[in-house]
Amino acid sequence: MRRIMATLAATGILAAPAYATDITALSPAERAAFGRAVAQYLHANPQVIADAIEAAQPKPPDLYAEDRERDLSLIAQHGKMLFDRNADGFGPTAAPVVIALIRHPDCPSCDTAEADLRALSKQVPFRTRLLSMEEAAPFMAAMDMTDAPAYVFENMVLSGAMPPAVIERYIKDRLP
Structure with missing residues (x-):
């Protein structure tokens, strides 16, 4: 100009x-x-x-904005229970990232998810908070979730079995 x-x-x-x-x-x-x-x-x-x-160009409407805001609000409301560093879990309590793994006792994919997270925690500094579906029932009901495993991050929820590389990427993206 x-x-x-x-x-x-x-x-x-x-x-x-x-x-x-x-x-x-x-x-x-x-x-x-x-x-x-x-x-x-x-x-x-x-x-x-x-x-x-x-x-x-007109901006397309964000069809999921309300759902996303609702989910983020529910994660924040249940954050103390989901991300309690001193509750049942593994990985360093001072780790920069904490995720919650919601699992069911009779769930082979939940066992695999936990094993994958345990292996990953030996290489990447993060903490996993382990929760049974019963412990996480208020959160799951609020989120309309019925399946395990579920991985809960401070800003998103992944429901169902995930490849270790996907979880690793999400964790590494949150590291300082």
Whole structure:
């Protein structure tokens, strides 16, 4: 934009004060100079056009905003129970990340989830809070959850068995 203004000033288009310049009353020579300056600027700065097009696009509605806010609110309301560093679990109590694993005693995928988290905790500093479905019943009812395992982070819930690499990525993304 500075280049355009410099070019316009040099060509005399902006010789008068800005409030006195009527862009619709430019002479043919001024209009041509202005056009060249704008074209030169846009050629050198194509992102300006992309930004303008993007800004003009209507933003799609966030269909899940209310659900997401509700879930985050419920996680926060139950946070003391979910993320109690001194309750049943494993990993360092001072770890920078705490997740809750909600499990059922007769659930092979819950056993696998716990084993995967235990193995991962030997490599990555995080704490896992272990909760039975009974202990987590108020949270699960509020969230309309019925299945285990469930991994609860401070800002999201993953329900069902997850590959270790997925959980590792979510944990590492939260590390300082």
